[in-house]
Amino acid sequence: MGTVRDILQTKGHAVYSIHPDITVFEALRVLVDKNVGALIVLDNEKVCGIFSERDYARRVIVKGRASKETLIREIMTENPISVTENDSIEDCMVKMTEKHIRHLPVMDHQDRLVGMISIGDVVKYIINEQKYIINNLEGYIKGTR
Known part of the structure; x- marks a missing residue:
């Protein structure tokens, strides 16, 4: 089975990020504009969290909070589980399944963000491999090969 590097070579390394001091409403606009399910939260180029549609549903809407008044830092998932480019696709599947998460930031050995993969990326890779x-x-x- 392949590695995270294999996914990023096909998908690319682009990552959409936001600052922890913007409102949830502003972050939702980015999610919609970029057509993604999660955004990395960066403060001074350091990953401090992740914001997903699931965070919005569970920590804003269900709790009756106002998205135009709530800051991302108040509801983001802090210290997100991450992987490196050398991690196997199988390891990613295990982490995603056990932790009930859909997105994994990809970090290098200096703890710098180099990409992000989603459960959709993992499934697509596995289907293509099969x-x-x-x-x-x-x-x-x-007998043709």
Whole structure:
């Protein structure tokens, strides 16, 4: 099975981020504009949290808070679980499943943000890998490979 590096080589390293002192409403606009489910929260270029649609649903809407008055720092998930480019796809699946999370920041060995992967990225990678294996096996059986 592949590594996080394999996903980032296809997907790219672009990460959308926000500052912890913006409002939830402003962050929601970024989520919609970028068509993503989560944003990294950066303060002085250091990852201090992650904000997701799930955070909004559970910590704003259900609690009756106002998104135009609530700051991201009040509701973000602090110290998000992360991976490195060398982590296996299988390790990512285990972390996501055990921790019930859908997004993993990718950090380098100096603790700098280098990307982010989602459960969708992981599933897409696995599907493509399985298609490749199936095609090779079919070719082998038919004698065309």
